[in-house]
Amino acid sequence: xxxxxxxxxxxxxxYGDHAAVKNLSLSVxxxxxxxxxxxxxxxxxxxxxxxxxxxKPTSGTALVCGKSVTDQSLEARRHIGYVPENVRLYDTMTAxxxxxxxxxxxxxxxxDRRIDETLDFLECRDLxxxxxxxxxKGLRQRIGLAQAILHRPDVLFLDEPTSGLDPMGIKxxxxxxxxxxxxxxxxxxxxxxxxxxxxxxxxxxxVLNQGELVxxxxxxxxxxxxxxxxxxxxxxxxxTPVQAKGAA
Amino acid sequence: xxxxxxxxxxxxLISQSLATIARERTVALLALLFLVLVVVAAxxxxxxxxxxxxxxxxxxxYMTAQGQTIPSNPVLDTSPLALLRNMATYVSLIGALAxxxxxxxxxxxxxxxxxxxxxxxRPMRGIDxxxxxxxxxxxxxxxxxxxxxxxNTATFLALPEFRLDGAGWSKLAVFYGMSGxxxxxxxxxxxxxxxxAKSETVGLLxxxxxxxxxxxxxxxxxxxxxxxxxxxxxxxxxxAPASAFFQVTGWALGPFSLxxxxxxxxxxxxxxxxxxxxxxxxxxxxxSLLIAAAGVGAIATRAVARMDMTKGDYDA
Ligand SMILES: Nc1ncnc2c1ncn2[C@@H]1O[C@H](COP(=O)(O)OP(=O)(O)OP(=O)(O)O)[C@@H](O)[C@H]1O
Ligand SMILES: [Mg+2]
Numbered sequence: 001x002x003x004x005x006x007x008x009x010x011x012x013x014x015y016g017d018h019a020a021v022k023n024l025s026l027s028v029x030x031x032x033x034x035x036x037x038x039x040x041x042x043x044x045x046x047x048x049x050x051x052x053x054x055x056k057p058t059s060g061t062a063l064v065c066g067k068s069v070t071d072q073s074l075e076a077r078r079h080i081g082y083v084p085e086n087v088r089l090y091d092t093m094t095a096x097x098x099x100x101x102x103x104x105x106x107x108x109x110x111x112d113r114r115i116d117e118t119l120d121f122l123e124c125r126d127l128x129x130x131x132x133x134x135x136x137k138g139l140r141q142r143i144g145l146a147q148a149i150l151h152r153p154d155v156l157f158l159d160e161p162t163s164g165l166d167p168m169g170i171k172x173x174x175x176x177x178x179x180x181x182x183x184x185x186x187x188x189x190x191x192x193x194x195x196x197x198x199x200x201x202x203x204x205x206x207v208l209n210q211g212e213l214v215x216x217x218x219x220x221x222x223x224x225x226x227x228x229x230x231x232x233x234x235x236x237x238x239x240t241p242v243q244a245k246g247a248a
Numbered sequence: 249x250x251x252x253x254x255x256x257x258x259x260x261l262i263s264q265s266l267a268t269i270a271r272e273r274t275v276a277l278l279a280l281l282f283l284v285l286v287v288v289a290a291x292x293x294x295x296x297x298x299x300x301x302x303x304x305x306x307x308x309x310y311m312t313a314q315g316q317t318i319p320s321n322p323v324l325d326t327s328p329l330a331l332l333r334n335m336a337t338y339v340s341l342i343g344a345l346a347x348x349x350x351x352x353x354x355x356x357x358x359x360x361x362x363x364x365x366x367x368x369x370r371p372m373r374g375i376d377x378x379x380x381x382x383x384x385x386x387x388x389x390x391x392x393x394x395x396x397x398x399x400n401t402a403t404f405l406a407l408p409e410f411r412l413d414g415a416g417w418s419k420l421a422v423f424y425g426m427s428g429x430x431x432x433x434x435x436x437x438x439x440x441x442x443x444x445a446k447s448e449t450v451g452l453l454x455x456x457x458x459x460x461x462x463x464x465x466x467x468x469x470x471x472x473x474x475x476x477x478x479x480x481x482x483x484x485x486x487x488a489p490a491s492a493f494f495q496v497t498g499w500a501l502g503p504f505s506l507x508x509x510x511x512x513x514x515x516x517x518x519x520x521x522x523x524x525x526x527x528x529x530x531x532x533x534x535x536s537l538l539i540a541a542a543g544v545g546a547i548a549t550r551a552v553a554r555m556d557m558t559k560g561d562y563d564a
Contacts, residue, residue, distance in 0.1 A: 052369050054558045077371045088362030088561075092271050104260050105370040147366060 004063070005030050005079075005155045005187040006051060011060035013046050020046040022211040023060065028204075030154070033181050033188040035202035037195070039240055043211040044191040045085065048157050051189070052082045065154050078106075081153035081186075085160045087144030091133030095119075095143045098132055099150060106151035118146050121183075122176060138169040145173075149180065155187040156180065162197060174201050195233050199223075209240040257372040261380035266387060268357045275353050278346035279392060285338045286396040290403040293331030297323055297407060327519030328412055329419060332400055336514035339427045340463060340507050343392070347431040348455045350388050351438025354381045355552060356448055359562055368557030378552035382545055385435045393428040397421075423517040426534065430510045432541045434459060440548035443555045448562050466505040470494070473508075506540055509533035 006028040013021045021043040028034045038044050049055035051062055053073040062069045067076035089098040096115060103111035119125040124142050127135070132143060141161065148156055161177070162170045178201060180186050192198065198205055199219065207215035215235070226235050269275050301323045308318055358364055367377060400420075404412060412420070437455040445451035467473040471494065512533045515521035 049558045052365075054365055054368055074371050074373065077369055080369055082365065082369045084365045086362075087366075089366070090268065090361050090363060092268075101260070101264055102366060102370070105257055105367070105372065107256070107371065 003029050005032075005065055006034075006063070006189060008051075008062040009060055011047070011050060011062050012058050013043075013050060013055065014058045019211050021050070021057075021208075024208075024211075024213055026206060026213055026216065028155075028187060028189060030187055031181070031185055032204050033177065033202045034190065035198040035205045036189065036191045036208060037193070037198065037205060037236060038191075038208035040193075042208040042240075044208055045159055046211075047208070048082075048159050048189070048191060052080055052157050053077055078151070079154040081148035081151070081156040083141075083144050083148045083156070083158050083161060085163055085191075087141065087147075089132045089140070089143060089147065091131065093132060094129055095132055095135075095146075096128040098143065099128075099146055102147045103150045108151050111150075114150055115146075118150055121149075121179075122146055137164050138166070138172075141165065141169070141173065145176065149184070149186070152184060153186065155189060158188065158190040160191055160193070162192065162194060170197075177201055195236055199232055207236060207239050214239045257370065258376050258380045258383070261367075261372075261377060262384045262387070265354055265357075265381060265384040268361075269350060269353045269384075269388065272353050272357060274349055275346075278342070278349050282338065282342045282346045282392065283395055283399070285342055286335065286399050289332065289334040289338055290400050292334065294403050294407055297331060327416075328404065328407070329416060329423075329518040330520040331403075332420075332423075332518055333514070333520045335396070335400065335423075335427075336511060336518065339396075339430065339514075340510055343427070343431050344434040344459050344463070345456070346392065347389060347435040348438035348452070348459060351385050351435035351440075351548070352442040352452055352455065354384055354388075354439055355442030355555075356451065359442075359559070360448070362561045364555070364557050364559060374553040374555075374557075375549070378549035381439060381552050382436070382549045385439060386432065389428055389431045389435055393424050393431065396427075397424045419517045419519075423514060426510065426513050426517065426537060429537045429541050430506065433506060433537065433544055436541065436544040436548040440544065440551045443548070443551040446562070462505065463507045467508050470505045471508065504536075506536060509536040513537070 004027045006026065008024050008026050011021060011024040011026075012019060024043075024047060036044050036047070046055065050057050051064060051069060053069045053076055056070060064076045065079040067073075067079065069076050089095075090101075093101075099115045099118070100111055103114055108114050115128070116125065119128055122142055122145060124139070124146075127139060127143060132140065135143065145161075158177070161173055165173060174197065177188055177190070181188055188202075190197075190202070202219055204218045205215070205222065206213055222232060222235065226232060301321070304321050304323065311318055358367065368374070397420075434455065437458055438452070441451045441454045443451075445454065510533070512521075512525075515525070
């Protein structure tokens with residue numbers, strides 16, 4: 001069986017004349033924690049949207065667990081967990097009711113037990129009876145993560161998972177991601193701006209610049225070659241020349 | 249079809265959708281208003297009839313004492329079904345608005361909740377979501393119409409002067425079916441633009457504009473019925489002037505003039521059709537409604553299936 005969980009060839013998404021993602025050929029192996037870096041507007045979210053079957057590519061192909069995201073999108077979805085940036089659930093329902101709905105939609109058998117197991121894993125069983133609308137951003141992120149792993153996906157896509165979280169929330173989330181990867185063997189595909197996150201969480205990185213992949217390597221090789229975290233930042237800046245316009 | 253595993257997500261989406269819109273305040277408010285008006289329509293019909301009947305009975309006593317011949321009871325000269333003619337107006341006004349809001353909220357509630365990306369990454373087809381929402385709408389409208397039917401039936405049973413025969417009951421049943429069909433057209437319009445519009449306001453505004461056009465503008469073009477007359481169940485059926493203009497507009501635009509089609513059907517079924525009424529429309533009114541409901545339903549279902557699922561929320 002193919003060891004690649006994510007495999008794209010010449011993947012391209014155009015909006016009119018503007019190519020948000022250009023000829024992206026990228027592979028992520030089973031078990032990796034892949035960090036996808038890039039400036040604002042680099043095309044990271046667009047890439048995740050295509051990989052999670054939400055957006056049709058303009059051209060090129062993408063496979064998730066060997067299933068085409070366009071021609072076999074239903075099969076691909078069985079392997080996917082997705083936590084959008086600023087994930088939201090039904091505010092007027094309790095955490096448990098939300099999770100029950102999504103577990104059933106994913107075809108999880110014995111959903112109640114699975115929800116308990118998942119909440120225990122995320123150390124937030126106490127949230128179950130509470131209304132999601134009353135949650136802080138950190139708690140919402142936790143339940144957002146829960147809904148994405150209920151069906152024990154092979155690959156979990158996270159779009160800026162730490163955005164808006166306080167330092168404590170960031171640390172908790174980082175630990176959860178690492179545990180998820182170790183205990184369930186879940187492959188992680190994570191968009192981020194934060195270089196500090198990458199070095200602590202990821203096993204490999206890719207850098208996207210204006211829709212093009214400009215760097216791809218394992219963290220091991222990167223640290224071997226560049227040493228400390230500050231040099232990782234230098235590396236990032238060297239491969240992503242700042243454009244005068246739009247780069248905030 | 250018939251495959252329960254494949255239908256499971258659809259059933260789940262239907263119950264979730266119905267539970268969510270039941271919690272929406274605008275939906276609850278409009279549905280309540282509609283049902284209150286149904287009760288009012290029933291009460292007005294009942295009270296007017298009882299009053300006329302009471303006066304008649306007293307006159308009978310008086311006239312008998314005077315030794316005069318007794319005229320027939322005027323209450324029995326009109327069809328009991330005509331009591332409900334105000335229903336037709338309430339359905340096409342508040343009922344249609346309620347249907348638009350229900351259809352719209354079936355989509356808007358998920359868009360506002362920001363859960364579309366979570367739904368669309370589940371192993372189900374895009375069309376499953378469309379079908380689920382369409383079925384949820386049919387159930388919601390059926391519930392509304394059934395409630396109205398129960399109230400009206402209770403009114404008939406409470407009026408001992410009236411006996412509906414078998415034909416009467418079946419005409420009443422068909423009237424509710426047609427009312428449901430008419431409301432579905434607007435519900436599907438709400439659903440369609442709830443899915444297709446970029447903002448929530450525009451998504452509501454377009455169906456409401458269509459409703460205004462159908463209810464007040466088209467009848468004026470096709471049959472010279474002014475907006476105030478369009479509110480009156482009987483005068484809305486006045487004859488169009490016998491000019492060539494209205495002959496042509498009535499024939500050509502008539503099939504699209506759904507509010508008129510619904511009123512014609514109501515008048516036929518509830519026995520308040522003026523004897524002078526001449527139908528000039530190219531296709532039968534019931535066919536217009538059926539085609540419209542099926543057509544708009546298909547478009548709305550497709551619009552939901554093809555929505556942009558990447559967006560958690562409406563555009564800021
Ligand atoms: N629906 C759309 N229509 C037109 N252009 C779009 C659309 N969605 C994204 N874009 C453009 O595509 C490019 C890539 O956007 P994308 O959201 O993928 O970037 P990103 O790397 O996720 O950025 P950020 O770090 O800000 O989240 C941007 O220039 C954006 O303006
Ligand atoms: Mg992004």
